[in-house]
C-alpha cells in the first residue's frame with residue numbers, strides 16, 4: 001500500500017469512530033435543559049420584549065404612589081417585564097430582580113384561598129362580584145345585601161382576608177405565605193416598614209372593616225384580620241414572581257416550573273373572572289374591552305396579567321396613572337395583546353404568531 | 368435580512384480567528400457592511416489581523432458587558448486596514464475584546480449576563496445597518512458558545528484532521544442540533560500535504576452528514592503572515608483566497 005493509501009485507510013477509521021464515541025456519550029436531560037434556557041435567551045420573543053422595554057423605558061408619565069413614605073422611595077426608572085409560558089419558559093428583560101411590595105395583586109390570590117377554605121356559595125354571600133365605578137378605597141357596600149362590591153376593592157379584599165382560616169394571626173399568615181410560595185416557587189418576606197406604615201396610617205381601611213363588622217359581614221377579629229391584610233399587601237415580590245403567579249393561573253392553578261398546585265382547579269375561573277371584571281380598579285371595563293387580558297394591578301407598580309392556557313405576564317414600573325395602574329405596565333400589556341392577539345375574545349389572526357415567536361424555529365426577521 | 372454567522376471550534380488554535388478575519392474581509396470587499404465581534408474574552412486575538420492596536424481600543428466588548436458603554440461605541444471601523452477606501456460600499460467594523468489582564472480577570476471572576484451578548488449583537492446589526500455579523504468565539508463549549516450558536520443563522524465549525532477535533536466536532540454538532548441551528552457548515556483547516564483534500568472532504572461529509580464548505584491547507588504563507596494582516600487582502604489571487612470566496616458564496620446559499 002502506498003503512503004497516501006495508508007493515510008486514506010487511517011482516515012476511514014478516525015472521523016467515524018471518533019464521532020461515534022462522542023455521540024455515545026451525549027446525554028439527554030442536562031443538555032436539553034441548558035439548550036432550552038439558551039434558546040429562550042435568544043428567542044425572537046425575548047427580543048420582542050427587549051424592544052418593548054426600549055420603546056417604553058423613556059416614558060415619563062405617571063407618579064409614584066406616596067401615601068406612605070416607603071412607597072415614595074421607589075425609583076421611577078425601574079422597569080421590568082417578565083413573561084412565563086404555561087410550559088415554563090421564562091423571558092425577562094429589565095429590572096426583574098428588583099423587589100417591591102405586591103399590594104393589591106395579593107387580593108386575587110387571597111380570594112382563591114378564601115374559596116378553597118369555604119366554597120363558592122359562602123364566599124359569594126360575603127363578597128359580591130360587581131365592578132364598581134368607585135375608587136379602590138371607597139367606603140361603599142351594596143345597599144341591599146351589605147356586601148362589598150367585589151374582592152378587588154379594599155372593602156372586598158378585607159372581607160376576603162377575614163375568611164382565611166387559621167387558629168390565630170400567625171397561623172393564618174403562615175398559610176398565606178405558603179400559598180404565595182406555591183404560586184411563585186420561592187419563599188417570600190414581608191416588608192416590615194411598609195407593613196408598619198400601612199398599619200399605622202390605615203384609618204380608612206379600619207373604618208371599612210368596622211362598617212362591615214356593623215353589618216355582620218366580617219368576624220370580630222378585626223385587628224388580626226387587618227394585620228393580615230396589611231401583611232399580605234406588604235409581601236415582597238419581583239416581576240418574575242408576578243409573571244410566575246400569572247402563569248400559574250394561566251396553567252389551571254399549577255405552577256408551570258415546579259408543577260406544584262397552588263389553587264384548586266375549581267376556583268381558577270373565579271379568580272380570573274374577577275380579575276377581568278374588576279382587576280384594574282375603575283379602569284376595568286375599558287381594560288377588558290381594549291386589552292382583554294384578565295389582570296390585577298398594585299400601587300407598588302406591578303401588574304399581573306393572565307392569558308389562560310398560554311402565559312402569564314408580570315410587569316413592574318412604579319409610576320402610576322390617575323386610576324392607580326402602572327403606566328408602562330399598561331402599555332406593555334396593550335402591545336402584547338395587540339401584536340400577539342392575546343385579547344380573550346380575539347379571533348382575528350394577529351400580526352405575530354405566539355408559538356412561532358416563542359420557539360423561534362421559523363425565520364422571523366427579528367434582527 | 369442580515370445574517371449572523373458564528374465561527375467555532377472545539378479546540379483552540381484551529382484557525383477560527385484567521386478564518387473569521389478572512390471570510391469577513393472577503394465579504395466586505397464584495398461591497399457588504401460587515402461586523403466582527405471578538406467574543407473570545409479569555410483569549411482575544413483577532414484585532415491583530417485587522418491591525419487594531421490595543422492602545423487604540425479604549426472601548427471593548429468587556430466595557431459593554433459591564434454596562435459602561437453602548438456596544439456601538441466599541442465598534443471600530445477597520446475598513447481602511449483591509450484596503451477599503453472610504454467611498455467603497457463595503458465596510459468592516461470590529462468589536463474587540465480587551466487584552467488587559469485586569470479586564471480579562473474581572474470578567475472571568477465576575478462573569479456577565481450572557482443575554483447582554485444577544486442584545487448587543489442585535490443593537491450592533493441595527494445601528495450599523497450590517498449585512499453580516501461574524502462572531503469569533505472561544506473554543507470549547509460554554510454558555511457563551513451555546514448562545515452564539517443559538518442566535519446564528521449559520522454556524523461554521525472549523526476542524527483539523529485530528530482525532531481530538533473529530534470527537535469535539537461531533538459533540539458540538541449534538542449541541543448545535545439541540546439549539547436548532549438553522550444552517551451548519553464545516554471547514555477543514557491545516558490540512559497537511561500528504562492528505563488528499565477531496566477524499567478528506569468526502570469522508571468528513573459522510574461522517575457528519577453536513578457540508579464541508581472549504582478545505583484549507585496547512586500553509587507556510589499563513590504562518591509567515593503571523594497574524595499581522597488578512598491573508599485574502601495580501602494575496603487575493605492565492606488558491607486559499609479563492610477558497611474563502613467559495614465559502615462566502617455558500618453562506619448565502621439556501
Ligand SMILES: Nc1ncnc2c1ncn2[C@@H]1O[C@H](COP(=O)(O)OP(=O)(O)O)[C@@H](O)[C@H]1O
Pocket residue numbers: 376378379380381382383384385386412556557558583584585586587589590593594
Ligand atoms: N491554514 C493555516 N496554515 C497555517 N497556519 C495557520 C492556518 N490557519 C491558521 N493558522 C495559524 O494558526 C494559529 C492559530 O490560529 P487562530 O486563527 O488564532 O486560531 P484560533 O482562533 O482558533 O485559536 C495562528 O498562528 C494562525 O496564523
Ligand SMILES: [Mg+2]
Pocket residue numbers: 383384385407411412413503504
Ligand atoms: Mg481566536
